């Protein structure tokens with residue numbers, strides 16, 4: 001079964017930090033309409049994007065910010081960053097219940113993370129993607145919305161054998177589909193690892209053009225998936241015959257690309273696909289940045305087209321349709337299992353809700 005249930009009481013990426021400013025931004029995360037904006041002193045805040053009065057979205061014009069207050073564009077209810085309503089038209093008394101739900105926010109590694117759930121995050125912090133803000137890396141990034149359930153994107157990213165077919169001519173070469181994978185699951189940490197090491201592979205244009213490598217390459221893909229939201233692909237390419245990484249972890253003979261995806265469920269059938277590509281070479285070369293941005297966006301859009309099609313197929317098929325899984329699906333199946341466990345743990349129990 002492809003996961004469609006949401007895992008609540010988790011951190012999710014709602015936006016990039018650069019998207020959140022002095023203009024309200026509306027995003028729907030786990031079916032919850034969320035308003036994001038930045039206070040005058042630069043703090044990102046997240047609150048319900050529905051006015052308590054007649055539900056007008058506070059992200060929609062003519063709603064607007066005045067200093068650190070959000071004014072509803074319909075009848076003028078006004079809210080502070082804590083969600084409390086501070087003004088109601090034509091009366092002094094503000095109803096006690098006039099407050100918007102706010103969401104805990106963490107800004108980290110260029111992302112704005114929000115906590116979606118019924119309890120507070122406590123000490124829980126989002127997983128890290130430090131390359132995206134490291135001075136030793138140059139990063140390009142974007143976000144493509146998907147008209148497909150998030151489980152399809154998780155499946156897609158955990159099985160890179162599809163690169164050979166769906167992304168041939170960009171990042172796929174025959175060796176990706178031909179090389180077996182190894183899969184490990186750290187149950188305690190809740191992380192899925194999938195690795196594919198190719199000793200002697202063709203260099204796809206994505207790497208040939210960005211690194212300048214002419215011949216064949218050693219190509220490593222080491223995936224680390226932190227369900228529900230963060231996917232990291234540690235990619236290492238080096239000309240065949242280059243020395244392997246040193247015992248101390250340094251690896252000066254290879255090129256390193258850290259591909260990061262934040263997979264954020266929006267509704268049951270739509271997903272935010274945040275993608276970023278960080279590299280440790282040609283740091284100041286704008287041409288390389290432009291090339292990697294265009295190439296990766298093209299690749300992401302190829303996935304989007306395929307997954308949007310799959311969503312249509314799923315919508316039309318009977319519930320008990322049986323998929324066939326093979327070796328390449330081991331990582332994806334492990335991810336589905338962890339996600340199902342998280343969804344179950346975060347589900348509101350009926351007896352708790354009734355209290």
Ligand code: FES
Pocket residue numbers: 051052053054055056072073074075076077
């Ligand atoms: S709907 Fe917002 S003030 Fe009426």
Ligand SMILES: [Fe+2]
Pocket residue numbers: 156162163166167299303
């Ligand atoms: Fe893909």
